Each structure stands twice: as structure tokens, then as C-alpha cells.
Amino acid sequence: MFEVYPDIFLIKEEGALGAAKPPENIYVIAGSNGIIYDAGYGTKKDIKHVFKELKEIEEYYKAQNKDFRLTRILPSHSHPDHFSGLNRLRDSLGLKTILTKKMADVIRDKESFYKSFDADDFEDYLRIRNKVKRKIRNFFRLLGSKLFYQHMYGVSFLDDPDEIIEENSDILINGETWKIFPSPGHCKDHISLYNEQKGILFSGDNVLRSITTWLGPPESNINDYITSIEQFKKLPNLKLILTAHGSPIENPHERLDEILKHRKEREQQVLNIIHKHSERGISPKGIIKTIYANESRFLHTVARGWVVLTLKKLENNNQIKRQVTKNKILFFPV
Ligand SMILES: [Zn+2]
Known part of the structure; x- marks a missing residue:
């Protein structure tokens, strides 16, 4: 202590x-x-x-x-x-x-x-997925988290x-x-x-x-x-x-300012990447790979969280648009 x-x-x-x-x-x-x-x-x-x-x-x-x-x-x-x-x-x-x-x-x-962290709707926002595969995947994912939280937490x-x-x-x-x-x-x-x-x-x-x-x-x-x-x-x-x-x-004020600045920079970074790909658009995976170019797959998965929230925010603010085709989701600047 x-x-x-x-x-x-x-x-x-x-x-x-x-x-x-x-x-x-x-x-x-x-x-x-x-x-x-x-x-x-x-x-x-x-x-x-x-x-x-x-x-x-x-x-x-x-x-x-x-x-x-x-x-x-x-x-x-x-x-x-x-x-x-x-x-x-x-x-x-x-x-x-x-x-x-x-x-x-x-x-x-x-x-x-377990219902409180069901993020299926958000997955749909980033990825086009086969319904059956998704069901199977979700089943194992839930089983995995149950076992994990029980034993580790x-x-x-x-x-x-x-x-x-x-x-x-x-x-x-x-x-x-x-x-x-x-x-x-x-x-x-x-x-x-x-x-x-x-x-x-x-x-x-x-x-x-x-x-x-x-x-x-x-x-x-x-x-x-x-x-x-x-x-x-x-x-x-x-x-x-x-x-x-x-x-x-x-140094609370300094740290709080840093956090606010960091969030702003992250949002701008996503926006810049989408602007760079204004002609052909860019997929969510492409965005994550650009931001975390040299990072592990694990980090890519963790980062999907803030990236999807940022994309939704930018779309709601009318700064980007999301285009869904049969097998692709792409983001474009507005
Ligand atoms: Zn927490």
C-alpha cells in the first residue's frame, strides 16, 4: 500500500x-x-x-x-x-x-x-459480413469473453x-x-x-x-x-x-489539455487520410493500417474502437461520407 x-x-x-x-x-x-x-x-x-x-x-x-x-x-x-x-x-x-x-x-x-458490450451494429458500420459467419463468430467470441472474465478477472x-x-x-x-x-x-x-x-x-x-x-x-x-x-x-x-x-x-491541467489536444489531432488525422484518398475512397481497414502502420494486429483491433467512433462523428458532422457497395465500405471527403 x-x-x-x-x-x-x-x-x-x-x-x-x-x-x-x-x-x-x-x-x-x-x-x-x-x-x-x-x-x-x-x-x-x-x-x-x-x-x-x-x-x-x-x-x-x-x-x-x-x-x-x-x-x-x-x-x-x-x-x-x-x-x-x-x-x-x-x-x-x-x-x-x-x-x-x-x-x-x-x-x-x-x-x-454481456449485452452491454455487444457491438454488432458498429461492426456493420465498418465491415460487410456474411450473416452465418457472423453468428458463429459472435457465439465463440461471447463464450471466449465469458471464460476469460471468469478466470482472469x-x-x-x-x-x-x-x-x-x-x-x-x-x-x-x-x-x-x-x-x-x-x-x-x-x-x-x-x-x-x-x-x-x-x-x-x-x-x-x-x-x-x-x-x-x-x-x-x-x-x-x-x-x-x-x-x-x-x-x-x-x-x-x-x-x-x-x-x-x-x-x-x-499536473492535472496540463494532462487534461494534452488529452483534449490528442483527441483533436486524432480526428484531424482521420480526416486528412480520407482527404488524401478523395478519388477512390478508403476502407476502414485502410485507415487503421495507415495510422498504425508498424503496429501489431492486436493494436489494430483495439484501435478500431476509437476509429469507428471518430468516423461516425465526422459523418454526423457532414465532413465525410460513407459509401457501401456490394462488398466494400469506403469513406470519402464531403
Ligand atoms: Zn473501463
Whole structure:
């Protein structure tokens, strides 16, 4: 454990398999009525690690004769690296689980959860596919993700949260008021936590220190994402961002500006590529290959997310047009 700020502790969960299971941050706002922000992974090994770290924090408090009692746990959003540990942590530590209505709707059971990341419509936007092949592929893909999340993430669902909280509300933690507010973009039900007096923002997946937040269908929305980042910029007294992956950000405004600039540049890059191919058009695959010329196939697959969202955005803004022929999808400038 690591005290990132007086009475705020970071517990790091290990990752595995590169980007498939990223290292995850769980935060403990410690005190007499403390809270855990983000539940992390739920495998036995991951939970054991969290317990061990919590024990250390408890002993550190005991040694100082200070109160240490955790009462609640609140995830930042309904992605499995953030909620899989909820059940086990609740049961073993006797915590109350707090969710927003939107999160509760996603993580209440297997069906709602897997439905929440069905991106079939978006696949159609980029690729012409044989219906039978698609069905077979989707079947195996779903089976694969079920097995993967079960074994690697220890995912478990929760249909009886102890408290449903409004997306825009105040929460009292150790006698201090923290603001919970919606910050959609990366996904629809993302919330952030802010304490103005301390200037501390828990940004979840929205702001990361050195990597770009994943954006992709069906959950993400680029316009919402930009609005959320702009909203962070307006937080009075913002001094420190505590992220869900990676280390804390001590220069929040600089990082937020970088993120806004990066999104703008990415959009311009896609537009430029399409303009370069104004005569014959360019396929989505062609666009991705141009942007990530020397990168792995895995990265190409990951990048499809933001590329499709950007293409849709440009098309909605009437800056590009999409042309579908019998076996090809091509993009042209307007
Ligand atoms: Zn996420």
C-alpha cells in the first residue's frame, strides 16, 4: 500500500497478459467512516492481495491510535476490471455496496452485462459480413469473453446493491463532503469523485497518466468524453488526479489539455487520410493500417474502437461520407 495523500491509500492489483488484464488501482479513503473506491478484480488471488494491504493500513492506523473503519465500496463504472471484486469485498469486509442506477442495471446479471458490450451494429458500420459467419463468430467470441472474465478477472455479478445513489450527489466520507458526478464518454455510467477542499479528483478510467483512455462502441461516446474532460478542467481548486490505472497526476491541467489536444489531432488525422484518398475512397481497414502502420494486429483491433467512433462523428458532422457497395465500405471527403 501507498499513501498517496494523507488518509488516502492506493492498493495496486497486478495485471497479466499485457493489455488484456491491466494493473488496477483501488483506493481507500481511510478514517472512521471510510470508503473503497473501485472494486478491482475478483479472483481469489487478487482479493487476498487486497486483504493483505488493508490489514497493513489498519495496523498503520492502530499504531497511531487513529480510527480505521471502512463502511462502503463504490465502483467508478461497470467495466469488469472495476466491479468484479464487489461481492467478495462486501461479504468479507461487511461493506455496503453503493451503485448508481445505471451501473446496477449493467452488473446485475450475466445477461445484462454481456449485452452491454455487444457491438454488432458498429461492426456493420465498418465491415460487410456474411450473416452465418457472423453468428458463429459472435457465439465463440461471447463464450471466449465469458471464460476469460471468469478466470482472469474473477467477475461476479450483483443484483442486490445496498444503496442506489444519484449520479449527481454528495457523499459524506469520514465527515467530509465529496461530490459524485457523472463523467460519461469512456462508458455511459462512469462517475467521478471530487473533494474541492483537497483538490482531489478520482477520475477512474477517464484520465490516465501516460496512456490514452480506451474509447469504443457500444459504450463510449467521443463528444461526451470531451465534455467530461472539459468539465474536469472547470473543477475549482483541482490539484491532484487519482487514476484507475497508473500513477497519480500532479499536473492535472496540463494532462487534461494534452488529452483534449490528442483527441483533436486524432480526428484531424482521420480526416486528412480520407482527404488524401478523395478519388477512390478508403476502407476502414485502410485507415487503421495507415495510422498504425508498424503496429501489431492486436493494436489494430483495439484501435478500431476509437476509429469507428471518430468516423461516425465526422459523418454526423457532414465532413465525410460513407459509401457501401456490394462488398466494400469506403469513406470519402464531403
Ligand atoms: Zn473501463
